[in-house]
Amino acid sequence: MLQLLNDREVGLDPPWLLPRVYGSQRFVDIELSSRREFVKGHKNGVTSMDIDRQSGRYILSGGSDTTGTILLHDTLCPPGSTHQYPIVSNTFSPISNSEQNTSYAICSIQWYPHDTGMFVTSSADRTVKVWDTNEMCPVESFKFTKPVYTHVMAAAQSHCLIAVGGKECEITLCDIHSGSSTHILRSHNLPVMSLAWSPHNDFTLASGSQDNRVLLWDIRKAAGPLMSLDMHNGSGSSNSASVETAHSGHVNGLCFSSDGLYLLSFATDNKLKLWDAFYGKNTLINYGHLTNYDTHTSVQFAVSSHTSTLHPVVCLPSSGSILLIEMLTGKKIKSLQGHFGTVNCVMTHPFEQELFSGGGDGNILTWEPPPPKVTETRSASGRGLSVYQDDWSSDEER
Template sequence: MDKYRVPNRMNLLRAREYGLENSFVHIEQTRRIADFTLCKYRSLTPFHHSSICTMCLEQSECRYLLSGDASGHICCHDMFPSSLVATHPVIFRIDRNSNRDHHTHKVCSLIWYPNDNGLFITLGLDKKLKIWDTNRVKMADEYEFGNFAYSAHMAQTSNTSLVAVAHENGDLRLIDIRTGSNSHIIHSHNGKGICLVKWFNNNPNLLASGGADGRVLFTDIRSSRTYYMILDPDNVSTDNPQVKPRTTTASTSSVAHTRGIKSLEFLPDNSHLLTLGADSHMYLWNVNSGQRLLVNYGRMPTDNVRIKTLACTQMKHDRTKSLVYVPCGKSICAYDILSGERLTTLSGHLVSVSTCIYNRLSIELYSCSDDILVWAAIKKQQENYELSIKTQERRPETTRSLAQILNRDQWSDDDDEV
């Protein structure tokens, strides 16, 4: 935790005077991401009446937050401004009362179209993938499947139109929303099904998929092979010459986790992948070599949440300062990614947390369970605000008591007798 502490402020100001103002911004960002606390005086206008399953923040403005619940309802909140005291309004809603095209079952995935918040995609357990026009809040297109699909993802690169959908029968289906084609199917996993699918951050042709059997596969959609790499936990990256790593494609039965995959998150550096399994373990992998880095995060609490979304962040000026916020039951645990050290635990939810989202512009964290909470580095500001409220509450009482003293009755018993 020491490396996240702020150095002498006078040195930072002196560096800014010499034209190194970026260092001030970077160090301040580093301090804030490791010092999150619950925003007590910020709330979202209530909408959901059942548990919230997933959320998605658009990346063009980092302002509009989509959320979907177990009843199939969807809403969008405006998270601007990020002030100390605020109530974020609902921009639009999709439910049985407002839109006849709403999902009839649980919402599994929400996807904003990259670089443009005029379109978003939803996937539900009603076996339907829907494409929505944000401005009109109307469905533009719909795809219906014969099997349940638990996860969908779209590459976050420009000029992309492919959506990858993970099905329970082990198939990956690629949908081109530009042409309407959904005939490309990759039979990569076995009949136990696929839990998660994620595109690589820097390559719209590569994707990672996690199965219910614990396998994690890397697939190149340009190749005829079902996958080109399978992650093996025994293939470790170490400086010890006595440890010989395995080849990454030798065994097709290798499993990254002994139970199903709950989370796949690529780090912002595009070189590492975090996997979280139902076996209560989280592993860090080198994407290029497929080797597992020897980082011990300890055991993660297990719960009934099928898919968990982790919030990863890295400082551009120093890649060694990397954090991940992991839903752990009713709490959120912050880990140093490269060392495995648990830095802090955020508590505030009453039921299990399913999703954490990091806002890179306002440097905030959003988490959801039965409600949505906001976390930011505003502990000192909240203490000052609470102190000012208490001072204002005491001031009228003091004024009234002083007025009573000055205007008190000056009569005496002797005057009454006369």
């Protein structure tokens, strides 16, 4: 680290190198926080979470309770103190009396990308709802004829669309401004399990389905997808059942890298694949055997920002643990264990080297680097003195 400081001072290294190297070291040291914890509010499992990207302070969580519980946590904590994150507000997703479903779990929850005044949820009650955060009540609702499995809101300046996928085997684009669906993207043959907007292009959308395919769309062209990702990069046999499929199992997890250059897909074949988002090619990086048995729910995972670590790190729920894996090499960094059940969702803090995870045990856990240790030295009298404490005497005391 001292060498990096010296190289930065003399101009041998660019200014961004030192904070990224330091951030990477902190990410490697991440462990279960002993100073910060969430007040438990979910009776059953936590299915989805999101943190606001403006301040990194407020966390939304949706549960698998039959009433569709939604909690809002405030993570403002004085530095160096032990703190319990309180529940600022809680509510549940109101269900129509005509609905005959027996499970109303929140499938996905997401902040409005530009401020915390609004958020969006999708639920097993076949609706996608837009909520007013101040009143904690829905102000708009989009209804569907079949169960919804996932949704994602675009962080775009040119439009305000919500992509919705579910058992209808199609992707519906809903416009918050007009309160209606704009158009439908059809090409999947089975239910759509996962969706992701590109952070680089406002009009590029990725979708994963139970038909084992990952499709890239330009939403301005509803005639068909831009490309279907092929795990063999076009070199597979024409008689093979896996031709033009991204996985050998249901694709229930998608995530773009923060720079938009790569797309990660996770499927029930227990494989994680990295794709070139521009050419649609499989990079053939081997991440090893992972665990993914959630055939009917989407998996929420995250990638560290390219500005916070030197090399992007994938934070992936795998059964009852969280795996940290280098995205570009496939090297496993460490496995984090703390939940008493399966881990359903993982997200990263937008500004710090911190993780938050929700599990089937109903807990939300904080993962952070350990606090810096203050070394102590021994004086001649055997007293423990901090390295920051003066150990001198005046002339009168000599």
